[in-house]
Amino acid sequence: MNNNLRYLFNPDSIAIIGCSPNAKKIGGRPLDYLIKYGYKGRIYPINPNYQEIRDLTCYETIKNVPGEVDLAIIALPQKLVLSTFQTCIEKKVKSVVIFSSGFSEVGDLGKQEQDQLTKLAKENNIRILGPNCLGLFNVRKGMYATFSTILEEDAPIQGGKIGFVSQSGAFGSHVFTLARQHHIGFSHFVATGNESDIDVADCIQYLAEDEETDVIACYIEGAKDGKKLIEAFQLAKQKKKPIVILKVGKTDVGMKAAMSHTGSMVGSDEVYDTIFRQYGVYRAHTIEEFIDVAQAFSELPAVNGNRVAIFTVSGGVGIMLADQVMENGLALPETPEDVQKRLKEMLPIASVKNPLDTTAQINFMPTLLEDFMEEVLESGQFDSAIAFLGFAGLKTDSLNTRIKSLLKIKAKFPQIPLVTVTLNNPASKKLFYEKGLVVNEDPTRAVKMISALYKLGKNMEPVQPEIQRENKDVNLYDIISSSSAELTEYASKQIVAQYDIPVTKEILAKSEKEAVEFAEEIGYPVALKGMSPQILHKTEKGLVLLNVKDPQGVKEGFNHLKKIIDETEQADFEGVLVQEMLTEKSMEMFVGSKKDPIFGQMILVGLGGIYIEAFKDVAMRKAPVTTEMAKEMIEELKSSKLLKEFRGNAAYDVNALCELVSKFSYMIDTWEEEIEEADLNPTIVFRNGLGVKVADALMKLDKKSEVILM
Structure with a gap:
């Protein structure tokens, strides 16, 4: 829709359909607020029962309004909304707020009428807020298109x-x-x-x-x-x-x-x-x-790091704050020794390491707080500060002194966020606000505020560029021979391999003769896996044979696996997968995807095999991801230590794993609508520099795709 929201948020003219002279009624409150709080635009009350409301001309319908209408407020019973909205369309109103309830929130009939509103809005390029909404307001504009009672007494x-x-x-x-x-x-x-x-x-x-x-x-x-x-x-x-x-x-x-x-x-x-x-x-x-x-x-200003200085009048609160600072991912560095020495000269009984406890002497030495804070923050070793002042906000006789000290520190160190913690009454809260100081009554909440600023600094880093990969000319349906939306390991790996994702060396055998030929081509020992679209969890059905070492074993294994599938009701025999055995030292990882109904393809990484379910140690992102983002995912895992040098073991090839994760994320993003979920489990990660291979894979297509396959 081309029509932007300027006419909703910042209208120059407002019509109130269902307007009332009674400021306590839903149709009367918007008019009362617009007049009370100084809206400068044009106001058009609409109500056929009045000729004038609050000294404003009242119109029978919106079609009688002489000028253009940027925003119309509909404050009418549900049964009148649709016809009224059609009248707004005829008037070429640009945006509408619908207070009325009785739509999708009450059932199918209401949803049908709401769908009609949506359809008409799109066809006629008119924006709707609601229905069943409280409305909106723009404080600077003095624009109040709401019936909320929160504005009746206090602006x-x-x-x-x-x-x-x-x-x-x-x-x-x-x-x-x-x-x-x-x-x-x-x-x-x-x-x-x-x-x-x-x-x-x-x-x-x-x-x-x-x-x-x-x-x-x-x-x-x-x-x-x-x-x-x-x-x-x-x-x-x-x-x-x-x-x-x-x-x-x-x-x-x-x-x-x-x-x-x-x-x-x-x-x-x-x-x-x-x-x-x-x-x-x-x-x-x-x-x-x-x-x-x-x-x-x-x-507060953006924080440049996680180093916090705590100033307190209570040693106990200082200890509590120290614990919470560490628990929230922040750091509590010790005050530099030369600074400690100067602080001790000011107040020998003070605790000066950080937290810094000025004790109750703050009440007898008016500049002690600012002297301590100035000395510490000038060291350049701290990125933010919390000042715990007990119930200073309730002590009117000394409050101005405290505020004066805090303002001096704020002015001298404008780049350092400062949160003051003290109990307050309404008057002291207002005073802190008017002076531009951030105050809270709870030390824990103050730490959360500083922690949020620190996280914000990392979150506001430039967005990583979208992954740029070669646009593969792959047709999913040319690869799939089965009519089932649930693909076997063989079919799944064929798709994955098209995106340069390394998979185990393997060939699908339709007969025992082919199985032997393929085994000799791959080299003994081999693994044999029975393939059936109806039996995806092969191990549970006994369809996996490992370390098969000779032609006789391959023949017997082929016939054994085929028999299991043939004897399974409604199972189709697709063949036996003859696969290389991976004998090198390695780590099993899980790489998978799941299509979320709202956000689309999500990629997951965790420990492989059964451990993904046992430990639920998983990192997740919206696909696609860059190799750098894949590395962040792996670092998030509690089990990531196992991939590094650990207790004398050499590191595994994390770079190759990151590349695989990125390629896989590109693949699932390309087929976002078609792929319901996919698992590369296990993905084998070899020692550093030796790469990765997908040892097993399963893919499930969306139900809509199943129709295409049939």
């Missing part, structure tokens, strides 16, 4: 740089209110509702381009279009706009609840987690963390 914080998108209106209102209590402001607030047209990804893309937004915060339950969501993440990263997401629906119960709430596809939580990490999105797990991290991204 939003002005000047906020966080764009907030939520699939739940009630949750969004809750977070907005909590943030406002902490004097955290938003640039925009959007509740997407049923997402008949505009979804979270659309909003992220808009906010990534918005000059008034520095940080994007999202609450999501699921997504319908994974590719579009990834593109939105990539755009935000390109624009240096960090994203913090609170994604719910981790458990089966939570996923079912999310489905019933928004109708979004929620998918596997492990896949969402992978996508967030791969595309530089910070995932929060609680509301507190969600708000804290969004604030940190918005108000």
